[in-house]
Amino acid sequence: MNKFWSSRLSGIEAYVPGEQPIDRRYIKLNTNENPYPPSPAVQAELESLQLAKGEELRLYPDPNSGNLTAVLAQRYQVKPSQVFLGNGSDEVLFFSFMAFMDAQKPAVFPDITYSFYPVYAEYLGIPTICPPLHEDFSIPVTELCRNRGVVVLANPNAPTSLALPLETVERIVRSNPDFTVIVDEAYIDFGGESAVPLVDKYDNLLVIQTFSKSRSLAGLRVGYAIGNEDLITALRTVRDCINSYTIDRVAQRVAAVAVQDEEYFQQTRHKIIATRERCADKLSGMGFAVLPSAANFLFVSHPTARAADLLAGLRQEGILVRYWNKPRIFNHLRITVGTDEEMDALLDALRRLLS
Numbered sequence: 001m002n003k004f005w006s007s008r009l010s011g012i013e014a015y016v017p018g019e020q021p022i023d024r025r026y027i028k029l030n031t032n033e034n035p036y037p038p039s040p041a042v043q044a045e046l047e048s049l050q051l052a053k054g055e056e057l058r059l060y061p062d063p064n065s066g067n068l069t070a071v072l073a074q075r076y077q078v079k080p081s082q083v084f085l086g087n088g089s090d091e092v093l094f095f096s097f098m099a100f101m102d103a104q105k106p107a108v109f110p111d112i113t114y115s116f117y118p119v120y121a122e123y124l125g126i127p128t129i130c131p132p133l134h135e136d137f138s139i140p141v142t143e144l145c146r147n148r149g150v151v152v153l154a155n156p157n158a159p160t161s162l163a164l165p166l167e168t169v170e171r172i173v174r175s176n177p178d179f180t181v182i183v184d185e186a187y188i189d190f191g192g193e194s195a196v197p198l199v200d201k202y203d204n205l206l207v208i209q210t211f212s213k214s215r216s217l218a219g220l221r222v223g224y225a226i227g228n229e230d231l232i233t234a235l236r237t238v239r240d241c242i243n244s245y246t247i248d249r250v251a252q253r254v255a256a257v258a259v260q261d262e263e264y265f266q267q268t269r270h271k272i273i274a275t276r277e278r279c280a281d282k283l284s285g286m287g288f289a290v291l292p293s294a295a296n297f298l299f300v301s302h303p304t305a306r307a308a309d310l311l312a313g314l315r316q317e318g319i320l321v322r323y324w325n326k327p328r329i330f331n332h333l334r335i336t337v338g339t340d341e342e343m344d345a346l347l348d349a350l351r352r353l354l355s
């Protein structure tokens, strides 16, 4: 804190993103990126852009990302007025906190979930209600059905990898008629059931997805919300109070091309699911407790080896995974599902560390 800083920053604990190393090449299993490159159509689109010569960089982008919005609306069978785009789903989430929460509309999310939620709430002065996950890390559903604030539900949850069935998500939406229910589906394409088909039925449901994980475009920074038109209008209003041009021209074009390559999307997500299942079996065989994952990562613990030691040992072997020194999860590791070769290297390294 310094005399020039606003009081908003006093005592705030900002989010700590996963490491993006620059010192050497690691096998990166720490930030849930997709191990496969984006669709080949993305490369072709980038090559066709006359970036510096043409209009592409000279002009501002379309603030509403019209074409990309239409492509997403078509893909998810909703109207373009039900789609909002942001600079990564993190931005869409932050705008949602600003649009739907305040001192009288608290945020309700479990104690163990995506760690950006408490940061947004603290920064914006929004009160929080954080019911603990059950002992087995399952979602305390009844606590999220009490119509006492804006529920933020990561489904599948992070970092636990567990998904709720759609009927349970619907029960949560139905039980909170006076508040928005935000379902963060960053990992939905790896095994969960999306709530998007419910957006016409509930005016309080906002579903948020991202291009970062299942579409291999974390570096592009594009995320989106799908929901009732009035919720989308609120998000556009927040955006236009801050920065109307959140998605650059290149990102709008590249993201649209990626959505249109459905075949590549299906292929890569199924490869990741197959690798995940194979790897989960192997880890169980080595004595790890592995939660049943519906995401592109595994949340594991070992009965005798300490997670912090495994983290350090893996790093020495050139493999990065994610660890939180926090209550209840300090003996767990979150391991992103990489390629089969990367996962074989991980399994070999773990075998060495355990022996």
Ligand SMILES: *Cc1c(COP(=O)(O)O)cnc(C)c1O
Pocket: 032, 087, 088, 089, 090, 091, 114, 154, 158, 184, 186, 209, 210, 211, 212, 218, 221, 222, 223
């Ligand atoms: C990765 C992640 C996001 C953010 O993704 P963006 O790259 O900002 O689109 C949001 N929610 C959860 C739960 C995530 O794991």
